[in-house]
Amino acid sequence: MKLANHKQRGGFSLVELLIAFSVLGLILGSIGMVGIAGRDAYQEGLRSSTLEGRARRALERIASELTPCIESTLTPNPGTPLGLGTVQFQTCLGYAAGAQLQSSITCIRLESDPADPDDGIDNDSDGMVDERQIVLIRNFGSADQIQTVICTNVAEMLEGETANMLDDNGNGLIDEGGLSIAADGQGTLRIRLTVLGRDAKNNQVRRTLETSVHMRN
Numbered sequence: 001m002k003l004a005n006h007k008q009r010g011g012f013s014l015v016e017l018l019i020a021f022s023v024l025g026l027i028l029g030s031i032g033m034v035g036i037a038g039r040d041a042y043q044e045g046l047r048s049s050t051l052e053g054r055a056r057r058a059l060e061r062i063a064s065e066l067t068p069c070i071e072s073t074l075t076p077n078p079g080t081p082l083g084l085g086t087v088q089f090q091t092c093l094g095y096a097a098g099a100q101l102q103s104s105i106t107c108i109r110l111e112s113d114p115a116d117p118d119d120g121i122d123n124d125s126d127g128m129v130d131e132r133q134i135v136l137i138r139n140f141g142s143a144d145q146i147q148t149v150i151c152t153n154v155a156e157m158l159e160g161e162t163a164n165m166l167d168d169n170g171n172g173l174i175d176e177g178g179l180s181i182a183a184d185g186q187g188t189l190r191i192r193l194t195v196l197g198r199d200a201k202n203n204q205v206r207r208t209l210e211t212s213v214h215m216r217n
Contacts, residue, residue: 055207062134066108067214068091069216070090074183083175084181085177088105090102090103091103104142105141106140108137116128116131130156132178133149134154151193151195155178156177159194160208188213
């Protein structure tokens with residue numbers, strides 16, 4: 001009788017272990033890449049939402065200030081083809097003896113950020129050049145005027161526009177700034193705003209929103 005002498009296998013060979021670890025590494029790497037992509041997408045969405053929300057709140061504030069405006073007091077005339085970044089106006093406080101009572105002057109003004117003067121240089125090292133801010137001034141021109149910044153990191157020019165006396169973005173206006181207020185001649189103002197921010201990779205992004213208001217007076 002011939003006895004069979006078989007050796008029992010006690011484990012994996014080196015080649016099998018290398019293959020197994022390689023496959024495991026690929027799986028873990030793919031999971032990690034999916035996780036990183038998901039995290040970046042979430043952060044990008046969050047930043048975009050935050051930027052858009054900031055622009056929307058600023059637009060709503062400007063619209064709420066302009067809605068009770070007395071149209072005849074609105075200066076300069078926003079019917080010009082340039083679109084205005086600064087306006088002054090008064091609101092109606094009521095009537096006395098048939099005469100309209102008007103408020104003190106309110107001013108909404110687009111101006112250079114004090115930390116980043118208009119010189120083509122990123123003076124405040126925030127990755128944005130010559131950004132603007134929107135200021136609301138009550139009792140404008142008087143000794144007790146009150147100034148409030150209602151939006152920062154506003155673009156120098158509205159998105160798609162450059163300073164060349166042309167309507168680059170095709171909205172009917174020429175060389176409008178990051179805040180643009182224009183009238184249609186029928187008591188309606190169209191307000192456009194472009195704000196700046198940074199994405200998850202620290203690249204500059206911008207969001208442009210617009211709204212319209214009909215002046216009550």
